[in-house]
Amino acid sequence: MATTVETTPRFDGKAARQVARQTRRLENEAHKKLTSKGATIVAIIIAIVWTIPTFGLFVTSFRPGADSSVTGWWTVFVKPDFTLDNYGQALTSGGTALTLGESFINSLAITIPATLIPIAVASLAAYAFAWIPFKGRGILFVSVFAMQIVPIQMALVPLLTLFSRGLTINGVQVFPGFELRDVDHSFATVWIAHAIFAMPLAIFLLHNFIAELPGELIEAARVDGAGHGQIFFRIILPLAMPVIASYAIFQFIWVWNDLLVATIFAPDSSLPLMQTLNSLSGSWGAQWFLQSAGTFISIIVPLIVFFSLQRFFVRGLLAGATKG
Numbered sequence: 001m002a003t004t005v006e007t008t009p010r011f012d013g014k015a016a017r018q019v020a021r022q023t024r025r026l027e028n029e030a031h032k033k034l035t036s037k038g039a040t041i042v043a044i045i046i047a048i049v050w051t052i053p054t055f056g057l058f059v060t061s062f063r064p065g066a067d068s069s070v071t072g073w074w075t076v077f078v079k080p081d082f083t084l085d086n087y088g089q090a091l092t093s094g095g096t097a098l099t100l101g102e103s104f105i106n107s108l109a110i111t112i113p114a115t116l117i118p119i120a121v122a123s124l125a126a127y128a129f130a131w132i133p134f135k136g137r138g139i140l141f142v143s144v145f146a147m148q149i150v151p152i153q154m155a156l157v158p159l160l161t162l163f164s165r166g167l168t169i170n171g172v173q174v175f176p177g178f179e180l181r182d183v184d185h186s187f188a189t190v191w192i193a194h195a196i197f198a199m200p201l202a203i204f205l206l207h208n209f210i211a212e213l214p215g216e217l218i219e220a221a222r223v224d225g226a227g228h229g230q231i232f233f234r235i236i237l238p239l240a241m242p243v244i245a246s247y248a249i250f251q252f253i254w255v256w257n258d259l260l261v262a263t264i265f266a267p268d269s270s271l272p273l274m275q276t277l278n279s280l281s282g283s284w285g286a287q288w289f290l291q292s293a294g295t296f297i298s299i300i301v302p303l304i305v306f307f308s309l310q311r312f313f314v315r316g317l318l319a320g321a322t323k324g
Contacts, residue, residue, distance in 0.1 A: 061086055061293040068289040086293035100276050100294050107273040110187050111255045114194035115248055122202030127232050130211035147200040156264055163189050189265040194255050202247055209243040210236055245312035253302050273298050
């Protein structure tokens with residue numbers, strides 16, 4: 001009787017479940033260490049002190065502009081007077097050519113790709129640094145990590161020159177420059193800039209987690225005939241979702257709140273929310289109450305992202321601690 005040899009990879013998931021159980025055990029241990037009475041009291045005090053300015057800004061966003069100009073926000077407890085006009089004016093007006101509503105859409109178009117692109121590239125690079133041996137791997141990884149010490153401000157002019165003139169090596173144009181008409185309605189330059197600045201930290205964090213996964217899990221997959229692609233997509237990515245989600249939170253919030261990079265690389269038709277929000281107060285800051293209303297409009301999306309991925313946050317903070 002002829003026998004057939006199974007060539008497709010077999011993953012019973014036993015090792016993966018073991019890693020998941022070990023991660024949950026570490027979460028419980030960290031939870032016990034961080035929930036002492038002293039730590040709770042200190043956390044409550046810090047939260048109250050940290051929240052007072054935000055609460056004052058929130059109250060100001062509902063106060064009439066005339067009252068905000070002559071009295072402090074705490075007078076609302078004595079003479080309460082609230083209005084929604086600030087939010088209506090903030091959405092329909094703006095110090096730039098775009099309204100706050102229009103730039104809100106631009107921020108979404110900038111932030112979502114600028115978060116997904118570095119995660120996609122960094123996860124592949126982190127897997128290569130962790131599990132694919134090649135010459136100079138250690139030196140290259142340290143070089144990538146050391147790029148974090150380069151201030152963003154120092155790289156803005158060289159990067160802008162690269163975008164406008166392109167990159168030429170030995171007379172061969174490796175990276176063609178963008179002409180103004182090509183980027184007038186495009187976010188490509190902003191995506192690339194944010195991805196470049198985010199890559200070192202993303203690779204470092206993802207590498208720390210992926211490198212600590214049990215080697216037996218990877219070896220079992222290789223014995224079953226899995227290649228690097230199957231190992232990465234069927235094992236590494238599912239197990240690395242907590243740290244990926246944690247980094248996605250930080251990257252999304254950083255890009256969403258960015259003013260410097262987008263102001264330099266984004267064309268006038270693609271300015272983000274922060275640029276319009278920055279100009280809402282007017283030339284002399286007389287309409288700063290509109291800026292307070294616009295601030296709370298701008299934090300809606302980051303709050304949604306954070307609470308949606310909150311369950312991954314603690315697991316991501318324990319990245320690299322799956323062995324113990």
